Amino acid sequence: MTWQKCVDCLQRELPSQQFNTWIRPLRADIDGEQLRLVAPNRFIRDFVSDKFYPRIVELLQEILPSQSIDVSLDIGESTAPAFKPAPSEAPRVASKAYADPVPVAETTSVPRTRHDDSGTRAKAAPQTGFRDSGPMVSGTAVTRQNSRVRSEPVEGAINQQHFLVEGYTFDNFVEGKSNQLALAAARQVAENPGDSYNPLFLYGGVGLGKTHLMHAVGNALQQSKPGAKVVYLHSERFVADMVKALQLNAISDFKRYYRSVDALLIDDIQFFARKDRSQEEFFHTFNALLEGGQQMILTCDRYPKEIDGLEERLKSRFGWGLTVAVEPPELETRVAILMSKASQARIELPPDTAFFIAQRIRSNVRELEGALKRVIASANFTGREIDIDLVKESLKDLLALQDKQVGLDNIQRTTAEYYKIKVADLMSRRRSRSVARPRQVAMALAKELTNHSLPEIGDSFGGRDHTTVLHACRKIKELRETNSDIREDYKNLLRSLTT
Amino acid sequence: MTESGRGTPRQLTLDVQLDDDATLENFCDSEQTAPLLALLRDPSPENAEPLIYLHGSADSGKSHLLQAACQQAAAGTACYLPLLALRDYPAVDVLASVEGLALVCIDDLQAVAGEPEWEQALFDVVNRCRASGCQLLFAATASPRELGVKLPDLQSRLSWGVTYRLPAADDQRRQEILTFRAAQRGLKLAPEVLEYILARAPRGLAALMALLNQLDAASLQDKRALSRPFVKQVLGW
Numbered sequence: 128m129t130w131q132k133c134v135d136c137l138q139r140e141l142p143s144q145q146f147n148t149w150i151r152p153l154r155a156d157i158d159g160e161q162l163r164l165v166a167p168n169r170f171i172r173d174f175v176s177d178k179f180y181p182r183i184v185e186l187l188q189e190i191l192p193s194q195s196i197d198v199s200l201d202i203g204e205s206t207a208p209a210f211k212p213a214p215s216e217a218p219r220v221a222s223k224a225y226a227d228p229v230p231v232a233e234t235t236s237v238p239r240t241r242h243d244d245s246g247t248r249a250k251a252a253p254q255t256g257f258r259d260s261g262p263m264v265s266g267t268a269v270t271r272q273n274s275r276v277r278s279e280p281v282e283g284a285i286n287q288q289h290f291l292v293e294g295y296t297f298d299n300f301v302e303g304k305s306n307q308l309a310l311a312a313a314r315q316v317a318e319n320p321g322d323s324y325n326p327l328f329l330y331g332g333v334g335l336g337k338t339h340l341m342h343a344v345g346n347a348l349q350q351s352k353p354g355a356k357v358v359y360l361h362s363e364r365f366v367a368d369m370v371k372a373l374q375l376n377a378i379s380d381f382k383r384y385y386r387s388v389d390a391l392l393i394d395d396i397q398f399f400a401r402k403d404r405s406q407e408e409f410f411h412t413f414n415a416l417l418e419g420g421q422q423m424i425l426t427c428d429r430y431p432k433e434i435d436g437l438e439e440r441l442k443s444r445f446g447w448g449l450t451v452a453v454e455p456p457e458l459e460t461r462v463a464i465l466m467s468k469a470s471q472a473r474i475e476l477p478p479d480t481a482f483f484i485a486q487r488i489r490s491n492v493r494e495l496e497g498a499l500k501r502v503i504a505s506a507n508f509t510g511r512e513i514d515i516d517l518v519k520e521s522l523k524d525l526l527a528l529q530d531k532q533v534g535l536d537n538i539q540r541t542t543a544e545y546y547k548i549k550v551a552d553l554m555s556r557r558r559s560r561s562v563a564r565p566r567q568v569a570m571a572l573a574k575e576l577t578n579h580s581l582p583e584i585g586d587s588f589g590g591r592d593h594t595t596v597l598h599a600c601r602k603i604k605e606l607r608e609t610n611s612d613i614r615e616d617y618k619n620l621l622r623s624l625t626t
Numbered sequence: 627m628t629e630s631g632r633g634t635p636r637q638l639t640l641d642v643q644l645d646d647d648a649t650l651e652n653f654c655d656s657e658q659t660a661p662l663l664a665l666l667r668d669p670s671p672e673n674a675e676p677l678i679y680l681h682g683s684a685d686s687g688k689s690h691l692l693q694a695a696c697q698q699a700a701a702g703t704a705c706y707l708p709l710l711a712l713r714d715y716p717a718v719d720v721l722a723s724v725e726g727l728a729l730v731c732i733d734d735l736q737a738v739a740g741e742p743e744w745e746q747a748l749f750d751v752v753n754r755c756r757a758s759g760c761q762l763l764f765a766a767t768a769s770p771r772e773l774g775v776k777l778p779d780l781q782s783r784l785s786w787g788v789t790y791r792l793p794a795a796d797d798q799r800r801q802e803i804l805t806f807r808a809a810q811r812g813l814k815l816a817p818e819v820l821e822y823i824l825a826r827a828p829r830g831l832a833a834l835m836a837l838l839n840q841l842d843a844a845s846l847q848d849k850r851a852l853s854r855p856f857v858k859q860v861l862g863w
Contacts, residue, residue, distance in 0.1 A: 134701060143648050144689070147696045147706035152727060154702030167705065168722035170715065203726060290757045334782035363750045395779065398746070428779065493786040500675065500788045508661035524791045528771060626771065626781070 129196070130155040130162060133186045137179070149175050154203060162187070162196050165203035176200050291349065291359050295342030301467050303460025306336055309451045313340045316422060317347035320390055324449040326413075326423035330430055331453035332622065334491030337426040340453075341392045344424055348390055358385075359392040366398070366405045373404075382408075386415045390422040396445075397427050400436035410441055417447070455622075456492065461485035464492055465499055474503050480518050487522075487529055490626040498522055533576040533624050535587045542569035545620055554589035567599035568613070572620060574600050648693035654806040656799070659687075662790045666695050669729075676756060677787025680765040681773075685831045686792035688765035692731040695763055703728040709744075710734035717747035725754040728761065735766035735784075736773060745777040752783040762787070795831055800824060804834060808852075811842050819854050826863055837861065 137150050152171055156163040164183075166172035175183075180200065187196050297317070302310050309329055316327050327344075329337045345357040360368075365385075372381035385391065391412070399406050416423055427434065430452075431445040456464060462478070462485040469476035476499075484502070488495050505521035506513050519526065531537070543550045546565040553566050566588060573584045574596065581593035588596075606613040655663050665675060680688050689708070696706045704727055712720050717738070724730045730751070738744035755762050766773055769791065770784035793799055801824055808815050815823070827834050844860040845852055857863075 131701075143693050143697075144706065144708055144711070147693045147704075147731075148708065148711075151696055151699075151701060152703075152705035165702070167724050167726055168719070170719040170722060171705070203723070292757075333778045334786075361750070361753050363746075363753075490785075491782050493782040497785045497787055497789055501790075504661050504665060504675075504788050508664050524769065525789070528769060532771075626778070 129187065129190055130157060132190050133183060136186050136190075137182070140182075149179060160194055160196050162198045164198065164200050166200065167203055169202050172200050172202050291345045291357060292342050293346060295339045296346050297343045299467060299471065300336065300339055300343055301456075301460060301464045303456050303463065305454035305456045305460060306340075309337075309340055309453045312449055312451050313344050313424075316424065317344045317351075320348055320422035321420040325417060325420075326425050326445060326448040328425050328427065328431060328445050328448060328450040329453055330427045330450065332455060332491060333428060334493035335453045335455060336492055337453055338394055341394060341424050341426060344422075345390065345392055348422070352389070355389040356387065357390045357392065358388045359394070361394045362396045362398040362405075365393060365409065366402055369405055369408050382412070385412045386419070388416070388421060390424070391416060392424045394426050395428065396425050397429065397434050397437075399441075400434055403438075406438050406441055410438070410444075413441070413444060417444075423448075455489070455618075458485055458489075461489065461492075461495060464495060468496055468499055469503075472503060474506070474513070476513055480513055480515055483515055483518055484522070487526055490622075494626075498525060501525075529625075535573055535577060535579060535584070538572050538576065538624060539569055539587070541624055542572065542620060545616070545623075556589070564613075567603050568617060568620065570596050570599035571603035571617070572624065575621075576624060648690045649697055650691075650694045652807070652810070653687060653690055653694060654803040656793060656802065658793050659790070662691075662792075665788070666691065666698075669695075669698060671759075674761050675788050676759075677752070677762045677783075678764070679770060679784055679787055679789045680763070680792055681767060681769050681789070682792030683767060683794045685795040687795075688792060689733050691792075692733050692763055692765050695729065696731050699729050704731065705729075706731045706733065708733040710737040713737050713741075713744070717741075717744040721747050721751045724751065725758040725760045729763065730755060730760055731763040731765075733765045735764055736768060739766075739774045740776055742776070745775060745780050749777055749780040749783060752780070752786075797824065800831070800834065803831065804838065807835065807838055808842075811838075813838075813842060813845065813852055815852055816854075819852055819857060822854050823857060826861075 134150060138146050141150065149171060152167050153175065154165045156165065164175070166175060180198070184196075184198055187198065297310075297314065300306075300310060309331075312324055312327055313329075316322075316324050329340060331337060342359060345359055348357050349355050369378075369381060372378045393409075399409065413423065425445065431437075431442045431450065434442065462481045465481040465485055466476060466478070469481070480502075484495070484498055488498050502513060502518050502521045505511075505517060509517075511517055539550050539553050542565055543553055546561075546568075548562060548565060552562045553569055555562070557563075570584055570588060573579060573587070574581070577584075579587075581596045585591040585593045585596045603613065603617065607617055608614075650663065650667055653659070653663065662678075662680070665673075665678065668674075680691060682688055693706055696704045705724060707720060707724075707730065709732065711734075732748070732751075735748075738748070752762065754760075764784060764787075768774070769789060770781055773781075773784070775781040775784065795803070801820060804820065804824065805815060823837070827837055841852055841857060841860055844850075845856070848856075850856050
């Protein structure tokens with residue numbers, strides 16, 4: 128209550144922005160005359176200690192004049208700590224003189240825990256006599272049921288937690304032409320881990336389902352072999368873990384940990400670029416896992432050879448297993464994805480509305496999902512059935528933007544820029560290949576992306592006939608099958624016009 | 627203590643900063659914002675959207691809503707990070723471990739769009755919050771696509787959640803807000819008085835609210851209704 132009174136005073140004294148930024152995230156633990164304020168990170172703690180600490184002490188004295196309260200400022204633990212030092216080895220947090228820095232792991236003494244993974248944590252801790260890592264942040268019943276927490280105390284010095292999202296399975300992965308190869312490979316890996324497709328390297332643009340596939344393999348592995356140590360993480364987490372391990376002088380634990388897994392799933396490895404020490408460490412981990420026959424799955428936004436700032440030896444190793452591209456989903460797959468997501472959310476989505484959304488949102492699955500959520504939120508709020516009108520209303524801004532982006536003008540401008548020619552060239556009568564091909568590409572894009580009729584499109588390209596447009600569309604369709612340059616150009620233009 | 631104002635207009639004399647009090651009750655709801663408000667008012671974890679993205683021009687109420695959501699959360703479970711004020715600090719430090727909270731509100735995304743260090747740190751934060759179940763509330767002046775984010779991984783993640791555009795504070799909206807906030811204080815503004823104020827008041831909402839505070843105090847003190855001559859006299863117009 129004392130702290131609450133203090134908070135109330137501060138709330139009145141401070142502009143709300145400051146209050147919400149610095150004071151609200153503080154959690155208080157009171158023990159007799161000890162008030163321990165826990166900030167989520169060092170940045171907030173340092174700021175509070177610099178700017179607000181004296182006032183907090185002053186206020187507490189005003190509120191409880193008869194007592195002298197000892198106030199300390201600490202950093203709390205996050206729910207997903209990277210490396211956690213054991214109590215005995217924990218370095219003391221560098222801090223202001225008056226603060227009483229407590230090693231992070233010592234937050235254990237506070238009996239406040241939260242939400243539904245406490246059971247998992249409680250089970251994990253006693254295995255090695257490792258103390259429960261204590262409080263998560265209080266009072267938050269966070270939905271964690273979809274994540275499987277892997278909490279791995281290693282050698283008493285490192286505690287790892289990694290998440291496999293249980294919701295990502297093969298069953299709810301929507302197969303289409305764009306991803307069938309990747310899906311087949313992933314299934315193969317799930318059945319025969321560590322075998323021929325090692326590493327499995329999935330690459331492709333953002334939001335196309337690489338992470339989903341990766342988790343699906345992980346979940347399948349864990350299902351077929353309960354207790355298997357399947358570790359999923361982002362490349363940044365690997366880097367952060369390594370840096371922390373170096374700081375704590377625990378690099379050998381770090382190595383041991385990553386080499387002891389049954390399967391290692393690392394997402395977005397392009398972020399390893401130019402991080403030499405991490406690459407070095409990962410290189411050795413990679414070799415050890417490969418030798419041990421442990422499965423690795425890696426994802427990246429591009430083909431391994433194209434990652435700048437990545438060592439050659441890593442690039443070549445990435446190609447040792449199987450490298451598969453995940454392409455943007457085509458219309459039918461987008462519709463199927465929407466239907467699948469809607470049924471997961473137990474929402475009735477009429478096929479014509481799914482078709483309408485899928486036709487307009489073509490960039491990636493995340494945006495598709497975002498759009499669907501927006502529609503569902505409107506439907507829930509208004510109590511209306513989902514129909515085209517509701518979709519149009521709820522996605523008004525997005526659709527308006529889309530129309531602007533894929534208007535004829537913009538298609539012509541973007542195509543001209545891409546081929547480094549002038550927009551006037553596209554309109555001109557010139558028929559040399561260097562101009563005619565881009566013109567055809569632009570016409571085909573206009574046909575695919577807009578609702579303009581063939582005569583309208585022809586008109587906008589210097590008054591051409593609709594049969595010219597038709598010919599262009601057929602020609603480009605044919606060339607996309609046979610000519611990889613055109614295929615690539617078309618794909619790039621489509622991407623830049625729709626994201 | 628917060629002051630919702632409804633039915634308690636006299637609290638104002640008790641030195642409560644209503645104009646600075648960003649709560650959900652104080653937000654002037656409209657047809658466009660109603661679904662969003664419903665979403666924010668229901669903080670139950672099973673209904674919580676993992677990521678909500680608000681965009682709109684200045685004065686459209688983004689910061690108000692972010693802070694209101696933060697305010698609604700229990701102490702120690704939420705934080706508000708206005709990037710305009712924090713952009714000069716190291717991104718990684720500012721965003722460290724925030725996924726341990728239940729709600730993280732990140733305002734002024736446009737202030738750091740295009741800055742690789744920030745974009746990567748934000749990308750990482752979205753991933754971490756997804757994994758830990760922490761809810762994210764973003765606000766910016768532009769939609770995820772128009773924000774000028776260079777890292778596609780971040781851009782796609784920003785469009786992952788429910789995106790809402792807040793209506794701009796045009797004349798009609800300013801009128802609605804002024805009427806609403808006046809009514810909260812139990813003040814009635816006749817149409818001609820409203821028109822009179824709006825025609826002369828500064829454009830910014832903060833200034834408009836300050837002006838309303840001033841009128842409220844004067845009206846309480848003099849025990850007079852807000853007629854046009856009285857407004858003229860108080861504001862010296």
